[in-house]
Amino acid sequence: MTAHVRSAPVIPSGRASLWHFLEHQFSRYRTTWRPTIVSGLVSPVLFLLTIGFGLGSQIEDTSTLGTNDYAAYVGPGVLAAVAMLQGGSLGLWPTLGALKWEGTYEAVLSTPLTAPELATGHILWIGFRIVVGSTLYVIVLTLFGLVESPLAVLAPLVAGLVAMSFTAPVSAFSASRESDEGFSLISRLIFTPLFLFSGAFFPVSQLPVAVSWISRVTPVWHGVELCRHLINGEMQPLDDLAHIAVIVLWIVAGWLAARRTFSNRLSA
């Protein structure tokens, strides 16, 4: 007779299982990286080429921009603005998809990972993907000679934070929904104007005062300013700290909300 010795299962601590979640996502990433990279790199490069260089060639008056080169104005701004668009969209369909239609996250929860940890991992994972795409974009900016400061290496991290500051509250919202009804409205009526009025293409000071305040309280304009300062090498310490603070505030608030809605949904 052979004796079956069963070792006691090791229950990983919260941090360990969160790490396993990220590891698992990373192993899947090898097959799913293409769309993220493509939209993380191709989309900002397109805006840089067409609006930055193309339309930039038509611009006569650059006095309000703080630079003579419109491409140097748009290039860094688009980094944060596209990160916001991507973070926002990833918080909509793919989030509800993983929670509901594909059941991916339900499967994850049969492991020791808890719903709030899952929410944390979800947000971090999206942030990471945006950092990867953004890094490639900053390399492209360098090749075009649009990078003035070594601090630019920090810009992809800022882009990741901007993405998280959108994905966290948006995912929290999506997790509380039963269908994707209204998602395209959010994308078209909230993300698109925030993107266009983010200060990436022209200074928000040109906007009517009421509209410019919408840009000031949402995180994307802060990200645009911060990326521009890092890449153009014109840091403004006090302002920049305030920019970081607003972005982090949104991440934390969204993260807390997401922990809640993920729990409500998955533990029911």
Added chain:
Amino acid sequence: MIALLNLTQGRGGPGSASRFPARHVFERNVLSYRRLWLVFVAGFIEPVFYLLGLGVGLGQLVGEVSVAGTSVEYAAFVAPGLIAASAMNAAVFDSTFNFFYKLKYAKTFDAMLVTPLRLGDVVSGEVAWSMTRSGIYATIFLAIATLLGLIESWWSLLTIPAALLIGIAFSAVGTALTSFMRSWHDFDYIQLGLQPLFLASTTFFPLSVYPEWSRPIVQATPLYHGVTLCRNLAFGAQSLGDLWHVAYFVAMAGLGVAFTKGRLRSLLMD
């Protein structure tokens, strides 16, 4: 109580087949959108944001642009281009996302094909619906641009039939491409294709900005034809040469519909 069916409505089917069966496919879409009017609103508001954001916002930086020999403000230059772009957007979203859902998940077309409807009716009805959406978006956008004082010529009204033409062409190609899609992940490629079309279509700056070598590439893309056609009409600068744009879209529509029919035949009927 057991309800008894009234079987006296005329054996062998009430009435014979309709004269244009495809219109019932169209009706089905109208019915399904009655509750989704907000989606409709969102669809034409998006290009308005682009008009305000890039047209008006950037207009302060760009100043005047010359079109057909006259100098116009930048937003007036962008507006007709956005009519074409919104017609494209409407048609593409309907003929890709919605079409895929009906084809693969809801099995809407399977349910249609066991009725007197034929495959051709289904495809025509779907394409006609996408085209109508394009027309509605373009009309509303045109009205808004007129209110903003960006439209001056009466010829602009012809941008609406132009938008219908753009709509039918893009939706025919959209359904054809969608019939090759395997999962939602493939739709990233649609997004990926649309963005360069939109940004590089001369909506935001004239062809002359492009380096010489790249102009034929831009001129080969479909939205370029839409933007040029709409812009010429909006400024009353149309000429016989614009018939080339029309021919381009007619060819797109014809090929797209033929392709879609062939694909659906093998997907649904074998």
Added chain:
Amino acid sequence: MKMVSTVSPLTEGTLSIFGRLPERDGREIRQRMGVVPQEDNLDQELTVKENLVIYARYFGLSWSDAKARADELLEFAKLTDRADAKVDPLSGGMKRRLTIARSLVNDPELVLLDEPTTGLDPQARHLLWERLYRLKEQGVTLLLTTHYMDEAEQLSDRLLVMDEGKIVAVGSPTELIAQHVTKEVLELRFTDGTPDALHTLAHRTEQLPDRVLVYVGDGDAALAHMYNEGISPTGSLIRRSTLEDVFLALTGRSLNE
């Protein structure tokens, strides 16, 4: 099924429906036919009633006729109080009833049903059977496929058993039972293996892993006779033969996969 509903072209042979050829008169044939597919393909973007109305439009009914017809069918399918509900939250049985109601919008002469009650609970099945029976009473021809022999027994006048694409038997349920199995079946259990003598007592027996089936005309008489011969099973059950026995006798017990 797709060929009979004139959607797919024929792979071989000939097919004639209402005396017409599908490749030539597909539209006319479909005009007189209703189809209930195996998987519900109701329109999730429409309400319950709109599903019926728009389907009636496909068959060329005017809007007012289509609405009147929809109300009538909602009553028939016991869904009147759900007329304005969305389709998705309906139960499986309700969806099935709606799909069947939808197949009737054109007042068809022939209704094709592809495994109509698969996946339903017993109450829902019985309600469906009752509705289908009512249709049959009213003179509608039902052509249905099923894996459930009790369903076939309940609903069919004429039954066709298919095995690996070939017809192996045709007839009414009672005819098939009379032709292919005996009137009754004796199910016996033995603890120490089946005695050989058993096989000489009945003209057909079948050994299953846990019991033996003995096909006989009169179960009681056979059981009494067995006890006289000194065979005493640990458990015994006498039941009437069913279509299930016919099906298994014709197609065998091994999995055809």
